Amino acid sequence: MQLKHRFVLPLALVLSAVMLYPVAFSAWISLHDYRLTRLNDVRWVGLDNYTFIATDPGFLNAMGNTITFVIGAVTLELILGLGLAILLQRLVRFQNFIRSTLLAPMFITPIAVGLMFRFLLNSELGVISHYLGEIGISIDWFGPQLALFSIILIDVWQWTPFMVLMFLAGLESLPKAPFEAARIDGASAWLTFRSVTLPMLRPVITVAIIIRALDAFKVFEYVFAITRGGPGDATETIMYYIYQAGFRFFRMGEAAAAAFLLIVVILVLVIALVKATKSNTEAPNDV
Amino acid sequence: MSYVSLKSVRKKFGAVEVLKGVYLDIGRHQFTVLLGPSGCGKSTTLRLVAGLEPVSDGQIFIDGQDVTMLEPRERDIAMVFQNYALYPTMTVEQNMGFGLKAKNVPASEIRTAVHKAADLLDITPLLARKPGALSGGQQQRVAIGRAIVRQPKLFLFDEPLSNLDAKLRVETRAEILNLHKRLNATTIYVTHDQEEAMTMADRIVIMNQGVIEQEGTPEDVFFHPASRMVAAFIGSPVMNFFDGVGTADGNIETPVGIFKGFPQVKAGQKVEIGIRPDDLLPAEPGDNTVTGQVQLSELLGVRAIIHLQTENGSAFKAVVDHEIYREMKLANDASFTVREGRLHVFDSQSGQRL
Amino acid sequence: MFSFSTRPARIAAFFAIVLALVVVLFPFVWVFLESIKPPSLGGRPDVWVFPPTGDNWNNVLFQSDVPSNILNSFFVAFATVAIALLVGCPAAYAFSRFRGYHGARYSILAAEMMPPAILILPFFLVLYHLQMIDSLAGVIAAHLSFVVPVVTWFMIGFFDEVPRDLEHQAMVDGYTRFQAFYKVILPAVRPGIGAAGVFGFVLSWNDLFYALLLTGGESRTLPVAIAGYWTFRGVDMGKMAVAILIAVIPVLILSFFIQKHLVRGIGGGAVKY
Numbered sequence: 067m068q069l070k071h072r073f074v075l076p077l078a079l080v081l082s083a084v085m086l087y088p089v090a091f092s093a094w095i096s097l098h099d100y101r102l103t104r105l106n107d108v109r110w111v112g113l114d115n116y117t118f119i120a121t122d123p124g125f126l127n128a129m130g131n132t133i134t135f136v137i138g139a140v141t142l143e144l145i146l147g148l149g150l151a152i153l154l155q156r157l158v159r160f161q162n163f164i165r166s167t168l169l170a171p172m173f174i175t176p177i178a179v180g181l182m183f184r185f186l187l188n189s190e191l192g193v194i195s196h197y198l199g200e201i202g203i204s205i206d207w208f209g210p211q212l213a214l215f216s217i218i219l220i221d222v223w224q225w226t227p228f229m230v231l232m233f234l235a236g237l238e239s240l241p242k243a244p245f246e247a248a249r250i251d252g253a254s255a256w257l258t259f260r261s262v263t264l265p266m267l268r269p270v271i272t273v274a275i276i277i278r279a280l281d282a283f284k285v286f287e288y289v290f291a292i293t294r295g296g297p298g299d300a301t302e303t304i305m306y307y308i309y310q311a312g313f314r315f316f317r318m319g320e321a322a323a324a325a326f327l328l329i330v331v332i333l334v335l336v337i338a339l340v341k342a343t344k345s346n347t348e349a350p351n352d353v
Numbered sequence: 354m355s356y357v358s359l360k361s362v363r364k365k366f367g368a369v370e371v372l373k374g375v376y377l378d379i380g381r382h383q384f385t386v387l388l389g390p391s392g393c394g395k396s397t398t399l400r401l402v403a404g405l406e407p408v409s410d411g412q413i414f415i416d417g418q419d420v421t422m423l424e425p426r427e428r429d430i431a432m433v434f435q436n437y438a439l440y441p442t443m444t445v446e447q448n449m450g451f452g453l454k455a456k457n458v459p460a461s462e463i464r465t466a467v468h469k470a471a472d473l474l475d476i477t478p479l480l481a482r483k484p485g486a487l488s489g490g491q492q493q494r495v496a497i498g499r500a501i502v503r504q505p506k507l508f509l510f511d512e513p514l515s516n517l518d519a520k521l522r523v524e525t526r527a528e529i530l531n532l533h534k535r536l537n538a539t540t541i542y543v544t545h546d547q548e549e550a551m552t553m554a555d556r557i558v559i560m561n562q563g564v565i566e567q568e569g570t571p572e573d574v575f576f577h578p579a580s581r582m583v584a585a586f587i588g589s590p591v592m593n594f595f596d597g598v599g600t601a602d603g604n605i606e607t608p609v610g611i612f613k614g615f616p617q618v619k620a621g622q623k624v625e626i627g628i629r630p631d632d633l634l635p636a637e638p639g640d641n642t643v644t645g646q647v648q649l650s651e652l653l654g655v656r657a658i659i660h661l662q663t664e665n666g667s668a669f670k671a672v673v674d675h676e677i678y679r680e681m682k683l684a685n686d687a688s689f690t691v692r693e694g695r696l697h698v699f700d701s702q703s704g705q706r707l
Numbered sequence: 708m709f710s711f712s713t714r715p716a717r718i719a720a721f722f723a724i725v726l727a728l729v730v731v732l733f734p735f736v737w738v739f740l741e742s743i744k745p746p747s748l749g750g751r752p753d754v755w756v757f758p759p760t761g762d763n764w765n766n767v768l769f770q771s772d773v774p775s776n777i778l779n780s781f782f783v784a785f786a787t788v789a790i791a792l793l794v795g796c797p798a799a800y801a802f803s804r805f806r807g808y809h810g811a812r813y814s815i816l817a818a819e820m821m822p823p824a825i826l827i828l829p830f831f832l833v834l835y836h837l838q839m840i841d842s843l844a845g846v847i848a849a850h851l852s853f854v855v856p857v858v859t860w861f862m863i864g865f866f867d868e869v870p871r872d873l874e875h876q877a878m879v880d881g882y883t884r885f886q887a888f889y890k891v892i893l894p895a896v897r898p899g900i901g902a903a904g905v906f907g908f909v910l911s912w913n914d915l916f917y918a919l920l921l922t923g924g925e926s927r928t929l930p931v932a933i934a935g936y937w938t939f940r941g942v943d944m945g946k947m948a949v950a951i952l953i954a955v956i957p958v959l960i961l962s963f964f965i966q967k968h969l970v971r972g973i974g975g976g977a978v979k980y
Contacts, residue, residue, distance in 0.1 A: 069884055070805040077798035077859060080790070084852040085818055088829035095828055150727060153720050156709045164724060166963055168731055173962040175913035177930045178951040181937060182734045185944065193737060196752035223730070235970035243438030246405050251452035251503070252426030261451065265442030277973065280820045287915050291934065305916070308824040313920060318828050325824040332822070424712070 095322040102316035115323035125324055127299050128307035129331065131214060135303060136282040136335075139221040140275060146222065147229025147274075154230065155237045165234075172227040180291025183220045210297045217288050217301055225282075229274055236270035237263075272343045276336060283332055304328050355414075356381040356539050357402065357507060362411035364397055371397050373563040374411070379541065379556075384533050386554035387543045390586065393560040395543045399509055402541060404428050416506055426455070431500035432509040436516060437492045439484035445471075445495050446480040452503045470501045473532075490521045497529070501536065510542040514549065526553060547587050551575070559583050576695075581704040584627045584697055590658055592627045593669035595643075596701070599624060605698065608665040609643050612691075615698060615707075623701035628691050630658065633671040636690035644688040645669060647681050661687065735955075742948035763945035773950055775925070776932040780954075783843055783918075783928060784911035787850040788904050791858040796900065799862030800888055804871070812863060819856040823916050826852050831920055841923045849917040854907040861906065861972035865899030866892070868971075902968035905961050912958060929954045 096116070099109045119125045154165055171179070186194050187207040198205060207216040244266070248258045264271075286305040289295060295302035295310070302310075304324070312321030355378035364372040372394045379385045387395040400406045402413060404425035412421045420428045431452070439448050449470060450463040458466075471477045474494045484492055493513065500508055510529075514522045530553055533540055544550055550557050551571045559566045559574060559582075567579035578584035584592050597607035599618035604611055605626060618624055628643070638644050645661030648668070657678035659671045671689055673681070681687055698707045709720045743759040744751075767773045802808045802815070826849070834845040869892055877887035893900070915930040922931060933954060936947035 070801050070808075073797040073801035073805075073888075074808075074811070076794035077855065080794045080851060080855055081818065084848055084855070085821065085826070088826045088833075088852070089821075091829035091832070092825045095832075149723070153709070153724055156711055156720065157724070158710050159708045164728065166966065168727055169962070169966060170735075170959055171731060173909055173913075173958045174955050175915065175930045175933070175958070177915045177934050178954055179734075181933065181947065182738055182951065184937070185942070186734060186737060191752055193752040223734075231966075231970060232973070241436075241438075243434050243436055244440050247432070247434060247438040247440070247499075248451070248455075249405060249425040250403060250430060250432045251455050251499075253451065253455040257455055261443070261454075262440055265440075268442070284822055284824075284916075290915070290919075291937070305822070305824055308827075309916075309920075312828055313831075318832070322825070322828050325822060325828070328822055328824060332820075 092322045092325065095318050096326055098319050100317075100319040100322075102312075102318060111319065115319045116327065119320055119323045119327060124299065124302070125304075125307060125327075128302045128304045129328075131300070131302060132283060132285070132304040133331075133335075135214060135218055135221070135285060136279050138215070138218045139225070139282050140279050142218065142222045143226045143229045143278060144271070144275060146226045148233055148271075150226070150230045151233035151237055154234055169227045169231055171224045172231070174224070176224065176287035177291055179220060179224050180288040183216075183223070183288075184292045187216060208293055208297070210300050213293055213297060213301045217285070217292065220288050220292075221282065221285065225278060228278060232270055232274040233267065236267050240266050268343065272340070275343075276339060279335070279339070280332065283328065355379055356383075356416060357541070358414040359398070359402070360412045360414070362398070362401060362413060363409045364394070364401060364406065365409045370409075371563050372401070372409075375560075375563075375565060377558060377565065377568070379539065381539055382537050384530075384540045384542065384553060384555045385558060386550040386556070387541065387558050387560060388547060388550040388554075388586075389545065389560035389566075391545055392562075394563045395545075395560045396511055398560070399432075399511055399541060399543045402507075403430055403432050403509055428507075429505050430507045430509055431503045431505040432511065433496045433500050433513045435512040437484070437496040439492055439495060439499075441484055443483070444480065445476065445482055445484070445487070445498075448484065448495060449480075449499045449502050452499065466502050466504075467498075470498045473501065473535075474498050474528075489516055489518075490525070493517060493521075493525060497532070501532070506539065508538050508540040510540065512544055513542075514544070515546070522549075529553070547589070551587070559586065561586075577706070578627075578697060579706050581625060581627065581699040584699070588629055590630045590670050590672065592629050592697075593633075593643075594625050594627050595667060595669075597624050597626050598622070609645075609663045609667065610640065612641050612696065617707050618698060624707065625699045625701055627697040627699060628669075629695065630670040630672040632692040632695035633669075633673075633689035634692055635673065635677055636688055638688040639690075642688045642690045643669065644686055646686055647683050650678060650681060650683075652678060659687070738948045738951055741944050742952055744945055746943075746945050763949045767946050767949040767953070771946070772927070773929070773932060773953065776927055776929045777953065779843060779922075779926055780912055780929040783846050783850060784908045786843075786847050787854045787911045788858070788907045790847075790851060791855045791907050792900060792904055795855055795859035795903070796862055796893065797888070799859045800866050800892065802859075802863050803866035804874075815856050815860050815863070819853065819860055821852070821856075823853070827917065827920055830917070834921060840921060841926045843922075843926050845921045846918055846926070846928065849921055850911045850914060853914075854911055857910060858903045858907045861903035862896070862899060864971050865896045865903070865968075869895050898968055899972070902965040902972050905965045906969065906972060909958050909962060912954075 097110065097112060099111045150168065154161070154168070157164060186192050189195050189206055195205065195207065206212060244262055245258065248262050253261065284305055285303050286309065289301055289303050289306045293301040295306050308321045308324050311317050311324060357379040359375050359377040362372055362375045363370065375398060387398060389395045397406065401408050404420065404423060408421060412419055414420065415428055440451065443451065446467055449467045453463045453466060467480070468477065471480055474497060476491065476494050476498060479487060479491055479495070484495065487495065496513070514525055517525060526549060542553065554571055556569065557571055557574050558568045561582050567574055567583045574583055574587055578587060581594070585594070595607045595609055597605040597612070599615070599620050599622040600606055601620040603616040603618065604613045605615050605618055605624060607626060612626060633643065636642055643663065645663045647659060648662050649660040651658045655675055656672055657675065659673055659678070659681055660668065661671065662668050699705060700707055709717045711717045711720055740755070742763050743761070744754070744757055745760045746762060748754050748757055802812050830845065830849045831840070834840050839845045873895060874884070874887040874892055877891040878884060882890060913930065915934060918928040918931050919934065922928060929950070933947065933950045936943055936950060
């Protein structure tokens with residue numbers, strides 16, 4: 067065996083065991099009526115699971131919720147992250163302390179974040195709700211209208227730091243000279259940001275959005291910790307839907323089919339996103 | 354009346370004072386070169402004039418207006434940076450037009466101005482490209498083009514040729530001079546390359562350790578260096594220096610011989626005499642001559658550099674014609690007299706010209 | 708505090724940062740206060756001044772399963788990271804150095820992004836058949852599925868930054884390629900190994916999804932235990948706060964040391980800063 071393959075062999079073995087085999091097994095499951103309660107009676111059903119899932123209102127609702135969640139959370143995180151990164155870059159004192167503090171949320175286990183906000187925003191016991199109530203504002207954070215939005219806010223609290231981390235590194239690595247040239251050229255702060263900073267930061271922004279969006283599709287813990295999909299099915303996300311289908315109703319075949327449909331949706335979105343960010347940057351006669 | 358004027362300008366970075374009170378007056382339409390070794394404060398001076406850094410103390414005037422507290426954009430200047438500082442995400446055309454766009458000039462006018470400048474610099478075919486797709490020389494021209502389009506009061510160049518190869522450097526040098534003649538704009542140009550300074554400047558400002566050592570025409574600084582530092586910095590090969598002491602009868606006594614006729618030197622005053630290698634002429638031994646043993650000779654073409662060593666061990670160089678070079682033999686002695694009026698005397702303590 | 712040119716901009720920036728700090732810190736302060744509140748006041752939103760008590764800490768640390776949950780979490784994360792580094796480092800080195808692995812680089816990224824929903828069913832079923840539900844080995848296997856790709860991706864970026872001349876020099880000096888790798892290159896990327904290891908550790912330590920479905924009873928990890936404090940019957944706020952702090956504090960301390968290297972790792976050689 068070639069030397070270079072020997073370096074890769076251990077990784078290939080491990081990933082075959084914990085990824086390739088499970089994915090293949092999952093694909094096999096998705097083509098069968100595979101129920102945990104009827105393991106002796108597993109029947110081939112072809113694409114039935116897929117057609118059932120693709121037309122299941124519960125799945126479509128969960129997919130809709132998830133996409134709303136991903137777009138809402140990532141957009142807010144992008145804007146806040148960019149703003150905070152610019153502030154942090156201009157910070158001349160206490161930089162290390164403030165930076166480390168603001169990055170802290172992204173390292174915490176999401177279940178803890180979910181539970182903390184579960185009780186901070188709780189309509190009877192929650193500190194935030196309590197003091198909002200004192201000044202006459204009554205918000206039912208986890209009611210039917212706001213529950214998904216509240217979950218988005220929690221994700222923003224935890225993951226904006228990731229954006230800050232990426233953008234701060236991006237900003238600090240930009241060459242200084244173009245910014246001095248822009249000052250000499252007399253560009254206002256806004257024009258400089260729009261015409262110089264943003265275009266130069268674009269590759270980092272694209273990567274950050276993709277990483278964050280892919281991760282946001284996996285949202286589970288906040289839903290599990292706070293709403294369990296409710297009220298009704300207002301916050302049922304795709305991961306929670308699959309969890310329910312597989313482990314509460316033991317319909318493994320349907321859960322597997324839903325998981326593969328999720329991958330298709332993710333792929334389509336990623337390709338669209340990459341295309342969208344690319345087409346903007348190409349100049350007409352770019353060489 | 355001067356067009357750009359610096360009055361007692363100081364700049365500190367933390368505890369380090371890099372400019373220690375600079376006074377400078379620059380006339381309208383002049384091409385002024387700031388020259389000096391690295392760390393002398395020349396680039397800092399330029400950045401203060403540009404407004405990229407605030408002054409720590411002092412005042413800066415452009416066209417009679419006190420601009421000390423103004424932002425770069427309020428000073429109406431254009432600058433060409435050492436690494437060109439092109440906007441990597443914009444095309445050449447957008448790069449060149451950006452300064453006008455920032456002033457809200459209508460798009461059609463920007464287009465006209467950019468194309469005019471591009472014609473002038475022969476870069477019209479590059480307009481649609483991005484900086485990443487240009488060679489160093491092309492980027493350099495775009496950077497100059499970007500400055501021209503603005504039609505500013507003042508052009509600033511920060512070592513613009515230092516990233517180019519030798520041939521391109523000479524070509525671009527000529528081109529910048531041509532542009533200067535055509536546009537007749539006031540220009541401040543920073544470089545550490547004395548050849549660039551000598552060939553381009555109307556006036557040279559030589560800086561050292563945060564102060565101006567000498568200011569004058571290229572001839573002034575070459576033939577009448579105000580200090581030992583200037584004398585040593587300008588000219589190639591480097592000027593020869595010998596320690597000496599003044600005598601009561603107006604002569605200078607040095608280990609290599611006696612030099613007569615320097616009434617300005619007081620008796621017992623410690624001095625250094627400086628002689629450019631080009632100013633040493635072959636002669637018979639005697640007063641006002643230097644004698645040394647030939648150590649090495651380098652033929653440059655028509656002329657040659659002879660490396661010599663005096664009896665007491667000080668080394669010096671002489672530049673001689675080809676014919677004389679052929680007569681010089683290794684390890685033989687050779688004597689030189691000094692061209693009339695070309696012997697420079699500096700006070701050992703202050704380094705000032707005497 | 709800020710290098711903005713105008714005073715209003717500096718003032719606005721100051722308030723924005725203070726607001727951000729308050730938003731980030733407030734939940735931590737609250738959860739800490741809850742952990743030392745007397746149980747009788749637990750969950751009262753309007754009580755800020757009270758005699759602090761160590762009851763909750765005592766209870767959680769000495770009379771609950773939390774210490775064994777901590778050990779489980781630690782063991783799982785440690786074993787996962789050790790295996791991931793062992794198989795990930797040589798592979799990342801090969802991806803960084805040898806021709807023909809360009810595609811492999813990005814398939815690692817794709818593996819990193821694989822939704823756990825696809826993998827959890829087979830893991831569950833296989834472990835179920837092997838009667839290994841409730842075993843730490845099962846969780847470790849599951850965690851390998853996301854920690855191995857992350858660690859490998861991180862290391863590719865760090866290996867990319869080591870000049871090739873370094874191992875060429877070592878090989879000229881008489882080392883084999885493999886010797887050059889582990890005697891010269893590995894020591895050169897030690898900070899990267901640390902960062903990748905800590906990041907992988909944090910990912911494993913924080914996981915709820917796999918641990919929730921693959922453990923139970925004896926083998927529960929800390930996140931599962933935290934989730935267990937809230938049931939439909941009610942919540943013991945003070946004890947939950949203690950468990951949260953125990954889960955969060957070590958991770959915050961660890962993360963502090965790797966922040967510098969984190970961006971390079973996440974970029975994995977795909978983003979050139």
